[in-house]
Amino acid sequence: MENVLKVVDPSFLRTRNLEVVKTLCKVGIAESKDVDEAVKVGKDAFRRWKSTEEVAIMDVLDNGKPIWEARMDMDSVIGALEYYGAYANNGFQGEYYKLAGGSFAYVTKEPIGLVAGIGAWNYPLQTATWKFTPLTALYLAEALKEAGLPDGVFNIIQGEGETGALLSSHPDVLMEIRHVTLELGGKSPLIIFDDADLKNAVKGALMANFFSQGQVCSNGTRVFVQKVGDPLKEDTTVGATIHPEHAERVLQYIKEAKEEGAKIECGGEKIVIDGDLSGGRNFGAVACVLPFESEDEVVSRANDTPFGLAGGVFTKDLNRAHRIADSIDAGVVWVNTFNICTPEVPFGGYKMSGIGKRKWYNEAINILNYIYDSNPTSRAALSLLGHCYYYTQDFVNAANCYEQLTNYYPEVDDYRVYYAQSLYQACLYEEAMKITVQIENPELQHDMLKLQAAIKYGEEDLAGAKSLVDKCPDSDPETEINRGCLLYKEGRYEEALAKFIGAQQVIGYDPHLSYNIALCHYRVKDFAPALKHIADIIEKGNKRAPRIESLIEAFNLKAAIEFLLKNVEAAQEALTDMPPRSEDELDAVTLHNQALMNMESKPTEGFEKLQFLLQQSPFPPETFGNLLLLYCKYEYFDLAADVLAENAHLTYKYLSPHLYDFLEALITQQTSPEEAYRKFDVIASKHTEQLRKCTKTSKIYWDLEMYEQVEKIFRKSVEFCNESDVWKLNVAHVLFMQENNKFKEATGFYEPIVRKNFDSILNVSAIVLANLCVSYIMTSQNEEAEELMRKIEKEEETVAYDDADKKVFHLCIVNLVIGTLYCAKGNYEFGISRVIKSLEPYNKKLGTDTWFYAKRSFLSLIENLSKHMITVRDSVIEECIQFLDHCEIYGRGV
Structure with a gap:
């Protein structure tokens, strides 16, 4: 304001702090002229603000x-x-919410x-x-x-x-379209029943249709009025023209009158209930008055629209008003009024009228396709469709949209850029390169150079990509990032890491750059800093509007690290912590990792996912090798051979010579053990250390039950592999399987592995625990065996308490192995009791696999009883019969 009150009198009031006696400030004492001036300024401000x-x-x-x-x-x-x-x-005060069990939550709201x-x-x-x-x-x-x-x-x-x-x-904007609800409307239903206050209903219909020239998203442009008169009703004043030819003649008369200059005041046309005008969105001062007969009919027709922003009902029956309001699919329904909007009342819709939040691209695609079908040349529809397809990773459809836009609007170079980017993302590299060279706009040449380099990189033409990157200015930080990517592709991870860190110091934090840094740390097996960068990406993504692609990359890399560290549960948890997506929306890397990390519990599903990925282009490079290795692990050697034969062109690209030779030897051993041994021997001479780690040549002797030969092979590799838990475990298995009482030696190898994981003992393989218990028993260490079994039982009870439906078989397998061992040694009474105990409770333990091993002990018992080679007490027989009855009851659903 120009007139600012100024106090110029030299006398002052003093204000004092009551706790510390000191002067805080001096305030002038106003006189009469000061008061007059203040009032004058206030009056002037009121006049100016009253506008x-x-x-x-x-x-x-x-x-x-x-x-x-x-x-x-x-x-x-x-x-x-x-x-x-x-x-x-x-409004930002906290609120208490009572929860079940006496707990409560305190929720605060923040800007x-x-x-x-x-x-x-x-x-x-x-x-x-x-x-x-x-x-x-x-x-x-x-x-x-x-x-x-x-x-x-x-x-x-x-x-x-x-x-x-x-x-x-803009990266600093914290609220984007993902938090916005679209207000697509314009076809809201307004229902007027025959008991409505006609004057108020007409007033509401006018407000609903012609407010702001009909250009309001919530306008009720479909006015349903009850009803066209039934000639049999007493209150009907005008009947129906029932003869078609006569009706056409009347319409012809009306047409001729109009041609002669007559003005039709009202009506004069057939009623078209489902025409474009009543169904489409005109967004103008046009009202469609539609007749209806019953409540069910009008509700069905009112909801027969892709929109659901608002609605209205006019009736004197309050119960009917609530009933209709509840039945209409709309965000807001007015009763006996229309278009009353206040800040206190939420404003949003259903169906197409409420899909703008949280980047619901698929829902947006459905709407835009609806618009596109009616207007195939719509620039807005095509542009938004291309955008949505791009961010749902449907790059082929995105390219189709931008191709049409380049044809309709050839003067807009941006559409050519988006077209080229979509083709590049769809791995249509040749087509993408052709589009980039067609863009002559000098302002876009630098971007096209980078895109061309990316295309060459995708084609694995590293020399071509490097020559294009070298043409980019060194002052652009992305040039250093691209050089880092090239170094990474060449396997020079340390040098690539230095490039990425240098770029980050220039441009600051960027989630994709942080991911590149984490990935380099991962490749050199420096997991701690890799996990730190991943945690930063996730934390920053959760605090602000997240970039879903960045979070997905981060969670996948975290899962890979945890998997390599043998933390399988943590790896699986990382995959489930990703932003939620349906399975058909999953990217290839996530699908691959899900298959790999859930293979133990869902092998069939895992194989299906890996086979599906192998048919896609492109697919994660690790897919081919992992599928072959997993087939061999589960002894599906024929399938592995088929995959190798059908995809010979992938062999040299995705399998190292060593891995190919190793897989070939594994597959060969099924038909020719001698040839397989020769192949393994050749590999051993080339890669001694790797062979000693894998020790797969021993598999041939293992299958032949020549365990002493297997032990000799392991002894040759002791100086190289004695620190490996996998090697120790294999040695323990070999010692355990020998019949010359090497259980004590086997215990020495099993025990350190189990003790290392004693606090989470269920992470140890059940067969390892079973073999250790048997080794304890066979070396008269029964107390140690009992302690181990009590620990397993306690851990299983904890799991059952947390998840009552989860099935855990560790104790079951331990008892099965011990029971089978005693039966094999002739002690059927104790052995059978352990087998029976292994399947309790039957609803959780009885299955096809557990029954397969349990029945072997019973068949052996029956066989020896029938041959009169053994005798058992009657109580044991009764216990067996009772057990078999329980198996029959609970086994019906297996």
């Missing part, structure tokens, strides 16, 4: 709506400011932060806008500044689509 009529007039000139609507807008603006102002004052909003042109003051009403938006900014709003709190940016794109993609 709602001036703002309303400006709204009319800028927006086109009638003056009375603009005045209503002023009241709405005041209400919005009062509501949100009060909310800022006390989101910086928000970029693109508002609606027909309400420029409530939602400051850009499209057709820029003047009013600027006036609002001036008013807020005069009101004392600090600089920077409210900013108006004028522009077109490119400006909006810059806003929505």
Whole structure:
């Protein structure tokens, strides 16, 4: 303000702090002239601020709506400011929520932060806008500044689509389209029943259809009126024209009258209930009045629209009003009124009218395809479709959209860029390169150079990619990043890491760059810093609007690290912590990792996923080798041979010579053990250390039950492999299987492995625990065996308490092995008791696999009893019969 009150009198009041006696400040004592000046300034400010009529007039000139609507807008603006102002004052207080079991939750609300909003042109003051009403938006900014709003709190940016794109993609904007609900409407139903107050209903219908020239998203442009008169009813004043030829003749008369200059005041046409006008969105001052007969009919027709923003019902029957409001698929339903919107009431919709939040791309694609079908040349529909397809990784369809846009709008180079990017992402490298060379805009040449380098990189033409990267300016940090990518591809991980770290120091934090750094650490097996960078990506992604692609990359890499560290549960947890997606939305890397890390529990599903990936282009490079190795692990050697034969062209690209030779030897041993041994011997001479780690040549002797020969092979590798748990485990198995009582030696190898994992003993393989218990028993260490079994039982009880439906078989397998051992040694009474105990409780332990091993002991018992080679007490026989009865009962559902 120009007139600022100034106090110039030299006398002062002193204000004092009550706890510390000292002067805080000096305040002037106003005189009569000062009071007069303050009042004068206040009156002048009131006059200048009392300008709602001036703002309303400006709204009319800028927006086109009638003056009375603009005045209503002023009241709405005041209400919005009062509501949100009060909310800022006390709306962020916490709230208590009672929970089951006597607990409670305390929920606090916090401001989101910086928000970029693109508002609606027909309400420029409530939602400051850009499209057709820029003047009013600027006036609002001036008013807020005069009101004392600090600089920077409210900013108006004028522009077109490119400006909006810059806003929505800015990294510092914390609220983007993912948090916005679209207000697609314009076909809201307004239902008028025969008992409605006709005057009020007509007033509501006019408001619903012609408010703001019909250009309001919630307008009820489908007015359902009960009813066309039934000639048999007493209250019907006009009947129906039932003869088709006569009806056509009447319509012809009306047509001729119109041609002669007559004006049809009302009616004069056939009723078209399901035409484009009543079903499509006209967004103008057009009302469609449609007759109906019953409640069920009108509800069905009212919901027969892809939109669901709003609706209305006019009736004097309150029960009917609630019934209809509950039945209409709309975010808001007004009763005996329409278009009453206040800040306190939520405003959002169902179906196509509420899909703008959280980047629901697939839902948006359905809507846009609906629009595209009716208008195939719609620039907006094609552009948004391309965008949505791109971010759902449907790059082929995205390319199709941008191809059409380049044909319709050849002057827009951006569409060619998006077209080339989509082709590149779809791995159509040759087509993408052709498009890039067609772009002659000098402003885009630098970007095209980088895209061409990426295409060469994708084609694995590293020399070509390097030559293009070298043409890029060194001042661009992305040049260093691209050089780092090339070094990574060449296996020079340390050098690549240095490039990525240097780029990060220049441009600051970037999730994709942090991922590259983590990936390099992973490749050199430096897992601690890799996990630190992954944690940063996840933490920053959760604190602000996350980039889903970055989070998916981070969680996949975390899962890979945990898997290599043998933390299988942590790896599986990392995969489940990803942003939720349906299976058909999963990327190839996630699908591969799911297959690999759940192979123990879901082998069939894992094989299906790996086989599916192998048919895709491209697929993760590890897929081919992992599928072959897993087939061999599960002894599906024929399938492995088939995959190798059908994909010979992939062999040299994805399998190292050593891995190929190793797989070939594994597969050969099924048909020719001697040839397989020779192949393994050749591999051994080339890669002694790797062979000693794998020790797969011993598998031939193992299958031949020549365990002493297997032991000799292990002894040759002791100096190289004695620190490997896998090697120790294999040695323990070999010693355990020998019949010359090497259980004590086997215990020496099993025990350290089990003790290392004693606190989480269920992470140890059940067969290892069973073999250790047997070794204890066979060396008269029964107390140690009992302690181990009690530990397993306690851990299983804990698991059952946390998840009652989860099945754990460790103790079952231990008892089965011990029972089978005693039966083999002739002690059937004790052995059979352990087998029976192994399957309790039957509903959790009885299955095809457990029954397969349990029945062998019983068959052996029956065989020896029938041959009169053994005798057992009657109580044992009764216990066996009772056990078999239980198996029959519980086994029916297996």
